[in-house]
Amino acid sequence: MASIHIEEIQKILSALCNKDALPNQDNGEGYFLEIRFDSSIRRASGVIDEEYKDKVITLDCPYGTVVILCDAEGQLKSIELS
Numbered sequence: 288m289a290s291i292h293i294e295e296i297q298k299i300l301s302a303l304c305n306k307d308a309l310p311n312q313d314n315g316e317g318y319f320l321e322i323r324f325d326s327s328i329r330r331a332s333g334v335i336d337e338e339y340k341d342k343v344i345t346l347d348c349p350y351g352t353v354v355i356l357c358d359a360e361g362q363l364k365s366i367e368l369s
Contacts (some may be wrong), residue, residue, distance in 0.1 A: 293350055293368065296320065310350075320368040325358065336361030 297320060300308035310318045334340065339361040346353045354367040 293320070296322070318369065322366045324363045324365060332360060332362075334360050 297308045297310070297318075300320070307318050308320050336357075339357040341359055342357045342361075344355040344357075346355070348368075351369050354369075356364040356367070358364040
């Protein structure tokens with residue numbers, strides 16, 4: 288199993304000129320990080336979980352606010368952190 292911490296993802300994105308991925312910005316605008324799980328090569332698999340179809344879940348964590356988006360099939364679409 289592979290694992291990566293949010294801090295490592297932020298550093299990678301910042302190195303790729305995505306400066307808004309880092310917290311404590313000098314411009315006072317904060318930061319935004321999105322991890323996407325959808326892909327143009329992903330095949331439709333039908334509804335996986337009726338309960339999570341088109342669901343948006345918002346949680347607080349030590350890094351800020353996390354928004355978890357599920358797609359029309361109830362599959363994980365993206366995780367946003369701000």
